Amino acid sequence: MSVVRSVPLARPVTGPPARRTLAKHERALDGATVVFDLDGTLVDTAPDLTGALNHCLASAGLSATTLDSVRPQAGHGAKAMLTAAYMRADRPLGDAELTEQTARFLAYYGDHIAVSSTLFPGALATLDRMADAGATLAVCTNKTEALAIRLLRELRLADRFAAICGADTFMARKPDPVHLSGTIALAGGRIDCAVMIGDTDTDIEAAKRLGLPSILLGFGYDADRIAREKATAVVSHFDEIDVALVDRLIR
Numbered sequence: 001m002s003v004v005r006s007v008p009l010a011r012p013v014t015g016p017p018a019r020r021t022l023a024k025h026e027r028a029l030d031g032a033t034v035v036f037d038l039d040g041t042l043v044d045t046a047p048d049l050t051g052a053l054n055h056c057l058a059s060a061g062l063s064a065t066t067l068d069s070v071r072p073q074a075g076h077g078a079k080a081m082l083t084a085a086y087m088r089a090d091r092p093l094g095d096a097e098l099t100e101q102t103a104r105f106l107a108y109y110g111d112h113i114a115v116s117s118t119l120f121p122g123a124l125a126t127l128d129r130m131a132d133a134g135a136t137l138a139v140c141t142n143k144t145e146a147l148a149i150r151l152l153r154e155l156r157l158a159d160r161f162a163a164i165c166g167a168d169t170f171m172a173r174k175p176d177p178v179h180l181s182g183t184i185a186l187a188g189g190r191i192d193c194a195v196m197i198g199d200t201d202t203d204i205e206a207a208k209r210l211g212l213p214s215i216l217l218g219f220g221y222d223a224d225r226i227a228r229e230k231a232t233a234v235v236s237h238f239d240e241i242d243v244a245l246v247d248r249l250i251r
């Protein structure tokens with residue numbers, strides 16, 4: 001397992017982790033809450049986001065954009081994707097058009113939310129692994145709550161999460177730590193026994209402000225240098241997120 005750490009942990013990062021003695025029926029992650037970001041973390045939503053973006057661009061007489069050019073903004077919401085696409089097309093975008101296009105984007109996206117969106121490799125097994133070890137699972141996403149629930153239902157994953165909290169669930173959205181602390185509370189968990197797993201600095205910063213350990217998925221949409229330096233751990237595949245790593249980060 002290759003895990004790069006940049007923030008010193010309470011325990012040494014090399015050498016064997018301190019072993020806890022588990023009581024007879026105790027599982028390693030009992031009492032822990034593992035919080036996942038959604039876009040670019042659990043689900044590769046970029047293809048359907050690109051579809052919604054191209055629907056909007058066509059309505060404005062602009063040519064379609066490619067998946068690769070959308071990916072860096074895919075974790076930052078409809079407005080960011082629209083703004084970047086108009087800039088690439090060298091076309092000005094005023095507030096009124098941005099508002100209208102955002103509404104068009106969200107309506108289309110809601111109706112085509114799981115056409116080509118798929119779980120990232122190893123994501124499902126990681127959910128199983130964490131749950132089998134006793135962890136409570138939650139989602140903290142800057143998608144709206146309704147869209148997040150719709151996507152997870154379509155992918156038959158919604159039931160796995162004790163809480164699914166979107167940008168509009170609380171009066172705060174990531175990187176505001178209130179979004180994350182509210183998610184953990186709603187899932188019935190404790191802030192001192194939780195970890196955040198995400199793909200952008202937005203996720204990692206929210207965790208940092210809350211004093212939570214974080215795992216950055218290096219393959220996500222915008223795992224930039226700042227996020228890599230700030231994260232407690234950086235992994236390049238879900239398989240690297242094993243029970244021992246999560247246990248070590250949260251205890």
Ligand SMILES: O=C(O)COP(=O)(O)O
Nearest residue numbers: 038039075077141142143
């Ligand atoms: O839709 C967004 O703005 C980003 O969503 P995420 O927080 O799940 O990455």
Ligand SMILES: [Mg+2]
Nearest residue numbers: 037039040075
């Ligand atoms: Mg994301």
